[in-house]
Amino acid sequence: MTAQPLKPRMREGDPRDLTLLDVNARFMRHEQFQRLVTNIRDDGALTSTPLVWHDAESGRRIVLSGNHRTKAAIEAGLERIWWLEVAEPLPRQRQIALQLAHNAISGEDDPATLKALYEELEDVSLRLYSGLDDKTLELLEEVNVPSLAEANLDFATVQIVFLPDEKEAAEQALEAARKSASVDARWLARIEQYESVLDALDTTKGAHNIGNVAAAFAIILAVVERHLGELAAGWYDFDEQTATRKGTAPIETVLATRTMPTDAAAVVQQAIDRMEREGDIGAGQRWQALELWAADYLAGAR
Numbered sequence: 031m032t033a034q035p036l037k038p039r040m041r042e043g044d045p046r047d048l049t050l051l052d053v054n055a056r057f058m059r060h061e062q063f064q065r066l067v068t069n070i071r072d073d074g075a076l077t078s079t080p081l082v083w084h085d086a087e088s089g090r091r092i093v094l095s096g097n098h099r100t101k102a103a104i105e106a107g108l109e110r111i112w113w114l115e116v117a118e119p120l121p122r123q124r125q126i127a128l129q130l131a132h133n134a135i136s137g138e139d140d141p142a143t144l145k146a147l148y149e150e151l152e153d154v155s156l157r158l159y160s161g162l163d164d165k166t167l168e169l170l171e172e173v174n175v176p177s178l179a180e181a182n183l184d185f186a187t188v189q190i191v192f193l194p195d196e197k198e199a200a201e202q203a204l205e206a207a208r209k210s211a212s213v214d215a216r217w218l219a220r221i222e223q224y225e226s227v228l229d230a231l232d233t234t235k236g237a238h239n240i241g242n243v244a245a246a247f248a249i250i251l252a253v254v255e256r257h258l259g260e261l262a263a264g265w266y267d268f269d270e271q272t273a274t275r276k277g278t279a280p281i282e283t284v285l286a287t288r289t290m291p292t293d294a295a296a297v298v299q300q301a302i303d304r305m306e307r308e309g310d311i312g313a314g315q316r317w318q319a320l321e322l323w324a325a326d327y328l329a330g331a332r
Contacts, residue, residue, distance in 0.1 A: 034118070040079070041115045045103045048082060048113070049090045051129070058098050061241040066098060068239060071106040080113045081128065083120050091115065094129050259286030281317065 058066070070076060080096025093100050096113070103111050120128070234246040254261075262283040267274050282288050290298075302319045305311045311318035 036116050037118060038081070038114045038116050040112055041082070042110055042112050043091075044109060045100050045111045047091065048080075048100055049092045050097050050100060051093060059241075061235055061239075063098060063102060064239050065241045066102040067105045070099075070102050070108065075108070076103055076111045080111075082113045082115045083125060083128075084115055084117045086117070086119070092125075094125060255288070257286075258282045258288070259284075281320075284320075 076099055078096070078099065080100050081094045082096075083092045083094050084090075085092060093113075094116075100111070100113075230250060231243060231246045234249050235241060235243075238246070238249060240246060262268075262279070264283070265273055265275055265277075265279045266283075273279075302311070302316050305319050305322075306313060306316065311322070
């Protein structure tokens with residue numbers, strides 16, 4: 031049976047006057063919906079139009095496609111939106127067909143092109159706006175680990191891919207944590223720890239109302255940056271005030287920061303340069319200046 035051609039037209043009105051579907055095959059995760067609400071609020075308008083059927087018999091305007099967009103527009107506080115409206119009579123079967131067709135026929139993205147376009151976005155907020163996550167970008171690849179498989183272990187392998195402008199900050203934070211804990215760069219953890227990582231990501235995404243895993247991980251790294259001093263537990267006993275192992279410790283875990291004001295840094299630089307020239311500290315052992323100053327302070331010298 032050939033369906034009669036539709037004659038849709040654009041209309042504008044209050045989204046609260048539209049009737050949403052009671053049964054909708056298309057679902058959206060909470061974090062995705064909240065990202066949609068945020069995007070619409072920022073745009074101040076819908077940038078893609080719902081498809082609405084005007085049922086002349088009941089007087090209702092029923093949203094056949096775009097229910098989530100309509101709900102998000104209401105939650106975002108929009109008073110007016112545009113939609114594409116069909117006014118001719120539509121049998122129930124045709125309504126269902128239109129709904130399923132709009133949900134199913136959406137095209138496919140070329141992964142390489144999609145990733146290249148995404149990497150062109152230098153602004154993190156625009157990456158969040160895109161709504162893409164690691165699964166969509168296909169950044170996670172299946173990894174085959176025969177030795178673990180043969181041992182019949184329950185395991186999960188996670189590969190983390192950093193985009194260029196997050197890479198440097200991530201490397202610094204992870205390197206500080208790695209040195210502090212004195213571990214190898216390759217990690218093998220219990221499956222319970224994998225679940226903890228997922229919980230941390232979910233909590234972070236929920237707290238900041240974001241859906242992108244990479245963005246959530248960047249926030250977690252920022253939290254680590256603010257608590258560098260706590261990483262000293264990897265080499266220092268706070269109760270006994272003694273080192274718990276041999277080797278070296280990251281200086282960031284001592285000072286609890288990576289940076290200092292430039293004026294203060296200039297004073298420290300001058301002092302250490304003089305101490306090195308006069309032989310008070312070994313050449314290339316500039317950290318000894320901090321040890322000498324701390325020892326003098328603890329000995330009562332002010």
